[in-house]
Amino acid sequence: MTLHIHTPLIESRPLSLAAGATVRLKLDALQPCGSFKLRGVGHACEIHHGRGARHFVSSSGGNAGLAVAYAGRTLGVPVTVVVPETTTERAKQLLRLEDAKVVVHGSSWQEANELALTLVGAEDAFIHPFDDPLLWAGHASLVDEVAAAGFKPDAVVLSVGGGGLLSGVVQGLQRNGWDDVPVLAVETRGAASLHAAMQAGHTVELPGIASVASSLGAKRVAEQALACTRAHPVHSHVVSDRAALQACERFLLDHRLLVEPACGAALALAYDEQTLASYSRVLVVVCGGATATLEQIQAWLKQAH
Incomplete structure (x- = not known):
């Protein structure tokens, strides 16, 4: 018996049409506390x-x-x-x-x-x-559930903050023999500590967090997350706050589920038809976020660039 629940894995028709691929959503926003x-x-x-x-x-x-x-x-x-x-x-x-x-x-x-x-x-x-191996081992269960459902994606899209989810998903992919499945790691501009680390070849501390996606706001990504980019195919993507916020609004309309901007970063990439054009079966981790409100997202959108 675990504290987390097995979350639904559903096909998203709106995202599939937007991306030109079969897009399945791992709905970890439905965990009892609101996130993966x-x-x-x-x-x-x-x-x-x-x-x-x-x-x-x-x-x-x-x-x-x-x-x-x-x-x-x-x-x-x-x-x-x-x-x-x-x-x-x-x-x-x-x-x-x-x-x-x-x-x-x-x-x-x-x-x-x-x-x-x-x-x-x-x-x-x-x-x-x-930043803890116990966390990564727990997060890896997300991939175990997808494997048990018989869906092997061509790519996994997820948001990156401190790198715990990335570290866990890579561990899960590897323990299921899916070493060939790339991870598209998405951050918002102003909170892109993984992107900065991959460019520098070592973890770097951002001077500050300049993004509304505050739960992506780790000024320095975990060393393990950077190590995962060397041990597994990981592609870094950076989206604007505006794109993340618009994705939150669009996802609420499409799937009646409110997520925070940190999760909206991954959804923004999935809604971008160019990015996923080379894949046919995509898994998007809907990591969730319990602290978002629609009013806050709309207020941020008025200020976003």
């Missing part, structure tokens, strides 16, 4: 709980924190989540709905993370938002 994060976070929390952890500590103003909070409540383990000052009231409200203790600290995730690490006692477990 529960796969890896739930796996990590179950392992630490089994080892006797009495308290979970995390640092995330978004989906990872919500996944830790959900996992802790489900397992009966108290949770403290340290969030930066930029975290929305909605995100803090959702964390408290899951009975998490919310501590606000610092102007960035990095500063929140530094405080979170000081709060970890001898009987506690620290749950990293994206």
Whole structure:
């Protein structure tokens, strides 16, 4: 029994027509806490709980924190989540709905993370938002489910923030013998830390995050994510905030499902007919995001470039 659920794998007729390919969606936006994060976070929390952890500590103003909070409540383990000052009231409200203790600290995730690490006692477990082998092993289950359904794609489209999902999906592709299936890794301009790392040949720290897709906002991508680009065919793509936001609106219309701009980045690529023209069977990971509202997306669109 896992904390995450097996999510639907459906054909998207609107995206298939837009892309000129058969496009299937892995709907991880339907996880109980609203995003794919529960796969890896739930796996990590179950392992630490089994080892006797009495308290979970995390640092995330978004989906990872919500996944830790959900996992802790489900397992009966108290949770403290340290969030930066930029975290929305909605995100803090959702964390408290899951009975998490919310501590606000610092102007960035990095500063929140530094405080979170000081709060970890001898009987506690620290749950990293994206940079942990336990997370990658959990996220890999997404590919296992697609393989079990008998759908082998020509390409996988996914969004990249810190690189946890990319690391897990590559692990899942490799353990299913799908070493030949490329990953199209999508970031928004202003939060493209993987793209910068691939160009430089090593991870680099962005000066800041200049994108509304705040949950793609890791200033430095995980080393494992860059390692995946060397061990597996990974193609980097960067889209504008406007394209990501428009994809969120279009996806809501097409599939009655609201996702946040971080997820909209992958959908923007899938809606672009030129990009997927050379593939016939495409898997798009709809990673989700619980903190988005339609009003916020529409407000961002008015300011977006």
